[in-house]
Amino acid sequence: MVYEATTTAPVNIACIKYWGKRDTRLILPTNSSLSVTLDQDHLRSTTSSRADSHFEAGDKLWLNGKEEAIKDGGRLAVCIRELRRWRREMEDKDESLPKLSQWPLHIASFNNFPTAAGLASSASGLAALVASLASLFKLSQSASQLSIIARQGSGSACRSLFGGFVAWREGSDPSGSDSLAEEVAPREHWPEMHALICVVSDAKKGTSSTFGMQQTVETSTLFQERLRIVPKRMNDISRAISSKDFASFAQITMDDSNSFHAVCLDTSPPIFYLNDVSRSIIAVVEELNRSAGRILAAYTFDAGPNAVIYTLEPDMPLVLSTIKKFFPTFEDFEDPFRTQNQDLPKDFNAGVVREGGWEKGAVKGLIHTRVGDGPRVLGKEESLLGDDGKPKTLI
Amino acid sequence: MVYEATTTAPVNIACIKYWGKRDTRLILPTNSSLSVTLDQDHLRSTTSSRADSHFEAGDKLWLNGKEEAIKDGGRLAVCIRELRRWRREMEDKDESLPKLSQWPLHIASFNNFPTAAGLASSASGLAALVASLASLFKLSQSASQLSIIARQGSGSACRSLFGGFVAWREGSDPSGSDSLAEEVAPREHWPEMHALICVVSDAKKGTSSTFGMQQTVETSTLFQERLRIVPKRMNDISRAISSKDFASFAQITMDDSNSFHAVCLDTSPPIFYLNDVSRSIIAVVEELNRSAGRILAAYTFDAGPNAVIYTLEPDMPLVLSTIKKFFPTFEDFEDPFRTQNQDLPKDFNAGVVREGGWEKGAVKGLIHTRVGDGPRVLGKEESLLGDDGKPKTLI
Numbered sequence: 001m002v003y004e005a006t007t008t009a010p011v012n013i014a015c016i017k018y019w020g021k022r023d024t025r026l027i028l029p030t031n032s033s034l035s036v037t038l039d040q041d042h043l044r045s046t047t048s049s050r051a052d053s054h055f056e057a058g059d060k061l062w063l064n065g066k067e068e069a070i071k072d073g074g075r076l077a078v079c080i081r082e083l084r085r086w087r088r089e090m091e092d093k094d095e096s097l098p099k100l101s102q103w104p105l106h107i108a109s110f111n112n113f114p115t116a117a118g119l120a121s122s123a124s125g126l127a128a129l130v131a132s133l134a135s136l137f138k139l140s141q142s143a144s145q146l147s148i149i150a151r152q153g154s155g156s157a158c159r160s161l162f163g164g165f166v167a168w169r170e171g172s173d174p175s176g177s178d179s180l181a182e183e184v185a186p187r188e189h190w191p192e193m194h195a196l197i198c199v200v201s202d203a204k205k206g207t208s209s210t211f212g213m214q215q216t217v218e219t220s221t222l223f224q225e226r227l228r229i230v231p232k233r234m235n236d237i238s239r240a241i242s243s244k245d246f247a248s249f250a251q252i253t254m255d256d257s258n259s260f261h262a263v264c265l266d267t268s269p270p271i272f273y274l275n276d277v278s279r280s281i282i283a284v285v286e287e288l289n290r291s292a293g294r295i296l297a298a299y300t301f302d303a304g305p306n307a308v309i310y311t312l313e314p315d316m317p318l319v320l321s322t323i324k325k326f327f328p329t330f331e332d333f334e335d336p337f338r339t340q341n342q343d344l345p346k347d348f349n350a351g352v353v354r355e356g357g358w359e360k361g362a363v364k365g366l367i368h369t370r371v372g373d374g375p376r377v378l379g380k381e382e383s384l385l386g387d388d389g390k391p392k393t394l395i
Numbered sequence: 396m397v398y399e400a401t402t403t404a405p406v407n408i409a410c411i412k413y414w415g416k417r418d419t420r421l422i423l424p425t426n427s428s429l430s431v432t433l434d435q436d437h438l439r440s441t442t443s444s445r446a447d448s449h450f451e452a453g454d455k456l457w458l459n460g461k462e463e464a465i466k467d468g469g470r471l472a473v474c475i476r477e478l479r480r481w482r483r484e485m486e487d488k489d490e491s492l493p494k495l496s497q498w499p500l501h502i503a504s505f506n507n508f509p510t511a512a513g514l515a516s517s518a519s520g521l522a523a524l525v526a527s528l529a530s531l532f533k534l535s536q537s538a539s540q541l542s543i544i545a546r547q548g549s550g551s552a553c554r555s556l557f558g559g560f561v562a563w564r565e566g567s568d569p570s571g572s573d574s575l576a577e578e579v580a581p582r583e584h585w586p587e588m589h590a591l592i593c594v595v596s597d598a599k600k601g602t603s604s605t606f607g608m609q610q611t612v613e614t615s616t617l618f619q620e621r622l623r624i625v626p627k628r629m630n631d632i633s634r635a636i637s638s639k640d641f642a643s644f645a646q647i648t649m650d651d652s653n654s655f656h657a658v659c660l661d662t663s664p665p666i667f668y669l670n671d672v673s674r675s676i677i678a679v680v681e682e683l684n685r686s687a688g689r690i691l692a693a694y695t696f697d698a699g700p701n702a703v704i705y706t707l708e709p710d711m712p713l714v715l716s717t718i719k720k721f722f723p724t725f726e727d728f729e730d731p732f733r734t735q736n737q738d739l740p741k742d743f744n745a746g747v748v749r750e751g752g753w754e755k756g757a758v759k760g761l762i763h764t765r766v767g768d769g770p771r772v773l774g775k776e777e778s779l780l781g782d783d784g785k786p787k788t789l790i
Binding site: 204222226254266282 | 599617619621624646653657660661663664665667670671678748
């Protein structure tokens with residue numbers, strides 16, 4: 001008998017940003033956040049976990065085929081320990097259960113998007129790990145309960161345990177028991193929500209978000225004001241999602257991205273994630289909305305120069321045509337939705353882009369995706385682990 | 396008898412930024428600001444004013460040899476009207492005075508720095524105009540009283556009526572009678588204060604500050620918090636100037652520049668003045684301070700990508716060598732102080748600059764200057780106006 005589970009988990013991109021911890025050990029945030037879960041058909045982390053009493057060297061983890069140490073007391077070890085504890089409680093109550101909690105684990109994880117894409121893989125990766133172990137251990141805890149564990153692995157991972165539109169409630173309990181993710185609306189509520197990821201080259205490595213956010217908490221004079229503003233934004237964007245009011249959804253998303261980057265700039269020393277290409281994408285999206293006479297697209301930027309542009313499916317032809325026109329890529333773009341080209345609004349002022357335009361490759365690549373579902377449990381034929389308990393693909 | 400006066404006025408660069416009006420007609424600011432006046436030996440506006448009953452076509456103005464309209468009710472007209480009013484009061488009290496207040500004016504103004512340098516010429520230009528008319532009219536008002544007039548021409552012009560370190564007090568009277576400039580310390584108090592202006596190319600014209608600042612007032616959610624922070628910064632930097640504490644002066648200057656650009660980014664739509672070269676200059680100055688183990692340089696940016704770096708004279712060799720190393724210019728730099736080169740700190744991490752470094756001309760030029768004095772009255776041989784009442788140099 002092989003005890004094993006394989007799951008996938010999605011990437012999520014926040015509309016209301018997580019930036020700042022009130023407890024760095026438990027990863028308790030200074031503010032609630034809200035994200036859109038992206039479709040795993042396009043972007044996903046896959047994780048297989050196997051428990052076997054014959055594994056001799058303790059717990060082992062391979063990431064993209066390369067073994068990674070599981071540091072004692074590290075964030076990964078904490079997640080594994082907590083999930084084992086829940087399994088142990090089940091085993092204590094029901095003696096017929098195999099003692100998986102006492103067996104070493106082999107875990108293999110794989111991201112189907114290149115690290116070079118600049119997408120944070122820690123959120124989907126940690127969520128896939130937690131979902132995989134929860135499946136292996138047949139845990140009865142809800143996704144929100146699991147999100148408390150995922151949160152301790154990587155803050156925003158908690159939001160990748162749900163599909164659709166997801167809130168991470170900051171909570172107030174010092175133990176973190178109420179700092180968890182919950183669904184605001186499922187993907188089926190607003191399936192027209194599409195996203196275009198613009199992968200932007202950067203000649204300069206930015207500040208890590210783990211380090212940067214605490215610098216902001218400690219030194220930004222504007223940061224406390226941001227914390228006072230976010231609760232209203234959380235309410236307003238939840239209402240916009242409920243009523244499928246894209247213009248409000250988009251305006252709040254852009255405002256919060258700008259507010260987040262503003263407090264980064266107000267940090268000492270200042271933190272910059274947006275570069276000239278990012279600025280230009282902002283200018284193009286603002287001009288697209290202006291010239292179209294309605295808000296049809298929203299940009300948002302995480303801790304890096306890549307843009308994610310949210311738009312509804314019927315407007316993607318316009319958004320995509322605009323971005324391709326001003327930010328030509330080296331390689332042709334493979335669009336799973338085969339979006340058609342569309343002419344720009346007549347009134348569009350190309351002068352918002354820098355003189356001479358951008359050289360090819362300023363935007364390295366585009367990814368067109370949409371709102372998606374939560375973690376999926378796959379069949380054993382999809383396992384990343386071979387009979388020998390090692391990844392089928394090793395590096 | 397020719398009634399004429401020629402004066403020069405200096406450029407000033409704020410350490411605590413003016414951004415936002417509470418009264419757009421009277422130009423009353425939402426916060427106090429503080430600047431360093433730069434040396435007129437290097438950068439200046441010169442203005443000649445002549446009153447003559449024989450001038451037939453009313454008031455006329457030439458800027459850099461080109462005639463400019465004096466718009467009725469415009470800012471320039473307001474300044475001229477107010478100064479005439481004060482002259483009229485003198486004439487009413489003393490009948491022996493020539494009736495200059497009733498005669499048309501010819502005014503010629505000239506900036507010795509190219510517009511392309513990206514330095515705001517409105518501050519020095521308006522200050523030179525006000526100083527010139529005050530001299531022509533032999534007004535007895537103090538420089539602070541005159542600053543109230545200059546303020547209505549162009550907000551930050553009020554600070555160019557003083558040398559040294561200058562505060563513009565926001566005031567509280569709705570009439571603007573207490574929104575004026577005053578000296579915090581004269582240049583002689585801290586003559587070692589030097590400045591290096593880095594003129595940065597920009598492929599994209601930025602938002603005008605007049606428009607941008609009101610957008611911030613109306614839409615930024617963080618702006619009110621900035622207003623709560625500035626009074627403490629004003630006190631702290633005044634104290635730093637009094638005690639010649641450069642490290643504090645520099646930290647507050649950098650913090651306030653970053654805070655100003657943060658609220659610009661938090662504006663809807665967002666306003667960006669810093670570009671990738673500006674960001675890189677910030678990174679280099681921060682790294683210079685870190686590697687030297689003390690704060691020896693402070694960057695500050697107005698509504699554009701140009702950096703002004705404040706440092707004390709003994710540290711200018713290090714600052715200048717660092718900037719020249721990472722931002723090579725096309726043309727050789729003419730340094731009036733003939734600053735020597737100096738090696739960078741051993742520990743300096745060149746990795747803060749983007750991969751491959753900056754191409755020649757990313758910084759177009761450098762201007763090395765220092766703290767300077769207030770407006771100067773020149774002799775009639777320096778007049779910009781010829782015998783015919785027109786500028787000697789016409790375009």
